[in-house]
Amino acid sequence: DQQVKQNSPSLSVQEGRISILNCDYTNSMFDYFLWYKKYPAEGPTFLISISSIKDKNEDGRFTVFLNKSAKHLSLHIVPSQPGDSAVYFCAASLNQAGTALIFGKGTTLSVSS
Amino acid sequence: DSGVTQTPKHLITATGQRVTLRCSPRSGDLSVYWYQQSLDQGLQFLIQYYNGEERAKGNILERFSAQQFPDLHSELNLSSLELGDSALYFCASSVDGRGRNEQFFGPGTRLTVL
Numbered sequence: 660d661q662q663v664k665q666n667s668p669s670l671s672v673q674e675g676r677i678s679i680l681n682c683d684y685t686n687s688m689f690d691y692f693l694w695y696k697k698y699p700a701e702g703p704t705f706l707i708s709i710s711s712i713k714d715k716n717e718d719g720r721f722t723v724f725l726n727k728s729a730k731h732l733s734l735h736i737v738p739s740q741p742g743d744s745a746v747y748f749c750a751a752s753l754n755q756a757g758t759a760l761i762f763g764k765g766t767t768l769s770v771s772s
Numbered sequence: 773d774s775g776v777t778q779t780p781k782h783l784i785t786a787t788g789q790r791v792t793l794r795c796s797p798r799s800g801d802l803s804v805y806w807y808q809q810s811l812d813q814g815l816q817f818l819i820q821y822y823n824g825e826e827r828a829k830g831n832i833l834e835r836f837s838a839q840q841f842p843d844l845h846s847e848l849n850l851s852s853l854e855l856g857d858s859a860l861y862f863c864a865s866s867v868d869g870r871g872r873n874e875q876f877f878g879p880g881t882r883l884t885v886l
Contacts, residue, residue: 704774
């Protein structure tokens with residue numbers, strides 16, 4: 660049973676527009692949510708995170724929104740750039756020792772110029 | 773560059789064989805994680821070590837084992853390999869192994885079992 664779901668396998672956006680990537684989770688005990696970006700032939704790289712006590716976190720062009728009642732989070736990229744084209748993974752974790760990241764299956768973002 | 777190194781980058785072997793994947797964490801990180809990414813699958817957590825001791829176990833098969841050495845590098849041993857074990861294996865490290873801290877991923881080892 661998948662605890663973290665990314666229901667859109669792919670998303671295509673034009674350069675300069677907003678990209679919105681969505682993620683749903685089932686475990687209300689998760690304390691932290693993280694987004695990772697992955698280019699081909701590379702390992703995932705951390706992008707942005709949010710604690711479960713917040714509903715928004717912003718870092719430059721990237722903003723993550725958390726809706727705990729809906730068990731939903733989203734990553735907004737504004738403006739989108741061609742270099743943002745990658746696979747984006749949503750992940751969740753518990754704030755305790757001995758915890759791993761629970762990943763979604765990823766969304767492939769393609770930004771066209 | 774995340775600071776996490778993994779060797780080898782590619783590994784091709786036959787069914788029934790045994791292989792060892794190696795990971796060196798970022799300087800100062802005490803915790804190491806292993807993940808498997810199969811085709812069309814997200815990253816599946818296998819096992820975590822913290823300062824030499826096993827801390828958490830995920831969906832790791834009994835044919836797989838791992839350890840973390842005193843110098844903090846880690847090895848993932850895969851034995852009696854099957855075709856379905858073909859995947860990307862990622863190692864990640866973090867400072868203290870708690871969920872609030874981001875994990876830094878290595879470039880991965882692509883294992884192909886023929």
